[in-house]
Structures are given as structure tokens and as C-alpha cells.
Amino acid sequence: MAEEFEEDQVSVAERLAAEALIVDVDGFEGPLDVLLMLSRTQKVDLRRISVLALARQYLAFVEKARALRIELAADYLVMAAWLAFLKSRLLLPPDPTEEGPSGEDLAAHLAFQLERLQAMRDVAARLMARDRLGRDIFARGITEDVTRIRRVKYTATLLDLMQGYARIRTRDEFRPFVMDRDAVFTMEQALERLRGLVGYAPDWTDLSSYLPDGWQSDPMRRRSATASTFAASLELVKEGRVEIRQTDLFAPIQLRQRKDPR
Amino acid sequence: MSDQTDTPGRDSLFEAPPMGEQERMVEAILFATADPVTVADLAARMPHGCDPAEALVHLRRRYEGRGVHVVKVGDAYAMRTAADLGFLMQKETVETRKLSRAAIETLAIVAYHQPVTRAEIEEIRGVSVSRGTIDQLLELEWIRFGRRKMTPGRPVTFVVTQGFLDHFGLESARDLPGLKELRAAGLLENRPPPGALGIGGSPGDEDEDEIDAGQTELFED
């Protein structure tokens, strides 16, 4: 991802920081946490942070992890891909035909997220450092024992209530799993079925008409068959065998055989 | 108050805190401890050179005629409500007990499914609901009778009360978290929902065999 010459631009201090990070990558709470840590090497106010430099630092960090054969969780790699994209947006002149937010907007939001996370950490520390009940401040030790009227008061917490409800509701989930399999139409089944059928559909036809017999009325079966048939149709589009369209949000999805199959 | 400040201290290396401070300390200790405290105990807790016996004299005087007194219990001291105000304390003698599991479950069903009939509660819980359980919830004023259902027999229904919402800190019964949120909060085991697994997961071998045997050949081009 990060090219050689860019890696060289990364200062020694940054590289040392990145290396130290990798050793303890398990101690981090996700990519945002790493970015916040990296941003400290810039030694400026978070509001004046260079997001471009930060993106380079992060990409160097991921590159290094890869070189050291350290496996990073998926979200670290997603962040790397996103930052690579952001970097290109920041470096290239804006393309007027390109839709969506500008690189500056995205960079500003990332800076905002980092500043907000840092602010939350700061106030969390201030909160925990307050004089606290049971540690610095104490409540009455002897609550009054004038036993005169004895009334029984029943209590329950919201937690009790919800756990009770959850208990009842999850009982249903203990049914043997195999019982439910006859309500599942797998994608492979749908694909096989659709492969054969689309050959007979030169015109736009509703996806729902491809549902197998006996899978249209029962909601569980219908839902499963619809999902797998839809997934299968996308697979066929990918293979270049059919075309798919939807005219409007929630409008019927339609398929037809591709005239000039690839 | 502070005119006797210099008297104790003795030959101690560190100067003892002023008497006003010592009085504050005794006050805080007597307030926070669960049992009466002896003078020796006070001395052990307070900084070196303090004179808790004298601080107690000041403190007792300060609380004379107040709603709370410093009283001597054996050779120890404690703070107690003034005897003439005992009538205000009746509320403190309330004994709290946890609601039974049956009652909690019944209450939860009413809250999530209201208006709900007794038969419906039994169907959801899978066991019959004892008369006492419903009576207890009615008595607690957490549930009340709702409108009758327009089904054969016109059974009465139950709904939750404002008292219920107040007790559980809810603004309305609609604010009760749903199953999804219960799971998100970790209150529910994250078991795979029935039927949901097979769809995305890799198909077992048997499935493939079945397909092969079926229509596949017919439609092969």
C-alpha cells in the first residue's frame, strides 16, 4: 500500500512509535485507538493534526505489521483501505465529476472523531478521579433501627425483569436445530434452479415468480427462498448470464437473460 | 471552639489538628461507622496527638436539641435520631424481599404483551399461573385490570400501571428493550436463531447430493 519513497518520509520517531505499537497490538481497542496513539507523535493540538501525515503513519504501521507477519484484525485492514482512499483524495486535485464528500470533509471528520475520543478519555479520567462514594465520601453507617412497623416490600430491578423475559423467550430456541432445516432453501439450491430457468426468460420477469412451488405461502419458507433466489440471481449477473433491475425502492426485482452472454 | 486548640498536642513531634478539625473528624467517623465507636478506637483512627474525648464533648454539645444526638452506648459512642422524632422513622423498618421468579416472569409478560389475558400468560410461560402470583402483582399495584378482550368468554386482561413505570424508571412500556437489545446488552445468550444459520453458511454434503439427484440434470445446458 504505502510506497517505498513514502516510507522514507516517515520520520525515525514515527517509525519507532509504529514499531512499539506493533509489539503490543493486542492492547489496542481498534484502529481509532491506534490512530489516536499515532497522532501523539505529531506533537500538535488534535485540531491542527495533519490527517495526511496520520494516514501515512497508519499505512506504514500496517505495512510493518505485514512485514513482521503479524496478523491484524479485519477492521484494521478496512481502516487501512479507507485511509489509502482518503490519502489519494487528499493528494489528487478534486475531480469535478466525482460525487460524494471531498477529501477535506472526510479528513475533518476523522480529526473530529479523534478529538472527540480523546476528550471522552480525558473526562472519563476526571470522572474516575472524583471523590467517590464508598472511597472518599461515606454514607450513613447505621441506618435507623427503630423497629416498630414491619412491612414487607417486594422489589425487582429492570434487569431482573428483562432477564426473566429473556429466559422465557429463549426457551423456544432450544428446539432441535434439524427441525428447521426443511424451511431453508439454500443458495446452492436456488442457483441450480435459477440456472436452468433463466434460459426460458428472454423478457423481464419478477424474481418472485422464480420461487419454487410450496415455498410461497409459509412466511419462513418464503423468506428463505426469496433471500437465496435473490443471492443466486446476483451470482448469475456476475457470471454475465442475466441482467437484473429494480425500477424503484421496494419495487419488484426483475431478471432477464442476457442477450449477448459473455 | 478553637480557643483550646493548643492544649492537647503534648510532646508530639507533629502538632495535632485544631480542636474544630478534631470535632469534624469525630463527627464523620460516628456518622459513617456501622457500630458505636469507643474513644480508644477514635484515637487510633485520628492523627497522632488528637484528643477525641474532648472533641466528643464539643460534638455532643453541638448536637443538643438537634434532630440527631450523640449518645453513649456502653463505653462507646454513636449518633442516634432524637427520640421524639421516632415517628418519622417508620419507613426505615421496611423489609425488602426479592420478587419470586414466577412473579417476575409474569410481570415481564404483562409488560411486553399488554393487554394480555391470563390464558395468554400461561401459554407464553408454558406453565399455569397461580392465583397468588397475579394477586401479589395486583397488590403491589404494578399491574391492573385492563379492558376485557372481545373474544369468547370476554376474558379480563392485565396491563402495567404508572407505579410499575415509576419503579422501573421507564417513561412508557414502549421503552422496554426488545430481544435484540437484550442480546446486545449481553443479557441473552447469543444462540443462533433457528433457521438463520443454513442460509449463509456453507452447505453440508448431504445438501449437494440431494440437489444432484434432483432437478439439476434436467436444466443443465
Place this chain on the structure above:
Amino acid sequence: MSDQTDTPGRDSLFEAPPMGEQERMVEAILFATADPVTVADLAARMPHGCDPAEALVHLRRRYEGRGVHVVKVGDAYAMRTAADLGFLMQKETVETRKLSRAAIETLAIVAYHQPVTRAEIEEIRGVSVSRGTIDQLLELEWIRFGRRKMTPGRPVTFVVTQGFLDHFGLESARDLPGLKELRAAGLLENRPPPGALGIGGSPGDEDEDEIDAGQTELFED
């Protein structure tokens, strides 16, 4: 009904006790319990025509600078030892379970952003909230479910409790340290990511939520 006819005691049949007496009563009640008591609760326990709010003003003044204070907790009042004397109470110190960093941050986010949804907490922290974190805070009774948000899906929200305020010695959530500065800096705004290309939480979560949503539907009657 009757509160329109007789305003605070004044023309009532029975004369309210003198203010000095009322102050003693409030003092006794607050001393007797460890939990904060609301003004309404005080009024309900005191003789007809009393004005606990005014008595509280006198009482708070009386305890200024003492070893014990009258503190405000949300809309309730309690007596607590002065923070500078905490060192005397080592015996009374309650060992609290050490909170994880995730739990501490989540708690702070709920306090400063309340009412806040789980998705918003995850947005701010950049990671998904692990099972058990919210559970732990609920169990400590530092957070509770608030009103549902009027956004698609009507997600439940979390808010902090009176117990939270009591534990951290706050009169209200408005007194949270640094709140004004954070607000002025725009750091408490709910700023959506520009365009659809957010950095958002980990993509895995969304999948889980979708499955859950389907699951909830299955159970809906």
C-alpha cells in the same frame, strides 16, 4: 384535588410545626437513611403543611464546613461525610470491582452524551461495545434504559442514574466536569460522517444487527 384549596399549610386546619422543628425532622430523616430522599418523599413523611424545601436550605447552611454535609443528588438529598476526611474511613471503604477501560469510557460517553444509543457509543469509541460492558454498568445501577430514540428502528437509549450522581458526588448531570468546555468545542454534537463513506464501527456489527432484527421479527406477535 385538595392541593388547590390549601396551599402550603398556611390556612390549613392544623398549623405546621415551626421551621426549627421542621429542620430537625429533615435532619433526622436524612440521617436515618443511606439513600438520597426526594423533597416529595420528605413532605410525605413530615406532618401536614411542612415545607421541607425551606427546611433543607437551613439545614444545608448549618452543616456547611462540618464533618458531614447535606448534598444534593439529582432531585434528592442525602448526608455524606466531607471528602477531605475520607482518610479516616479506611475501615468503611468498599472494595469496588475494577472497571475495564472499555466500561469507564462507555460510562463517560453515556454521561456526557445521554440519552445515547449503543450505535452512538460504538461510533465514538470506534469499536463495538462488548457483551458484558453495558451489562456491568446496568448491574452497578450507574446507567439505565432511557426513552427510545425517534430514529429508524427506534433504538433504546442509555442514561445515567441517581446512583451514578451519588457515587461521583454530582448534583446533576449538568455538573459533570468539563461539560461546558466540551459543548463549546462542539465535541458533544452528534455529527454524522460526511456522505455515505463513514469510518463507522467494524462492519461485522452490522451483520449481527441484521440477523438480530430478523430474529426480533420472528418473535413479534
